Each structure stands twice: as structure tokens, then as C-alpha cells.
Amino acid sequence: MKKTFTILAAIVAVATFTNCERCATCTFNDETQGTLTEEFCNKGHQYDSALEAYEDNGWSCSED
Secondary structure: OHHHHHHHHHHHHHHHHHOOEEEEEEEEEEOOOEEEEEEEEEEHHHHHHHHHHHHHOOOEEEEO
């Protein structure tokens, strides 16, 4: 019983840490509007996709 509980707790811990929300702050220097700043937070693939989209459009991003 104790071994089962330990294995279950380990699985929950791994699942929790792999789905952590990550945040990034992105900036863009626009000649007409000055410096634009956006911050976003997401999990997993959604975070990676958003970060890639910002960087593909010329934004400079740093993870918080």
C-alpha cells in the first residue's frame, strides 16, 4: 500500500511540473509607436507556439 501511494505521488508530481505555466515578456521597437511590450503566459505547446510567433514577427522575447 505504501509503495503504491509513493508511485502515485511521484506520477502526480511529474505531471504537475511538466504542465507548469511559463511566462515571457516580448518587446518590439516600432518607429511610429515607440517600444511596445507584451507579456504572455501559457503551458506546454501553446507557450512554445506563442513564443515562436512573436519571435518570427521580429519581437525580442525573454522568459520570466
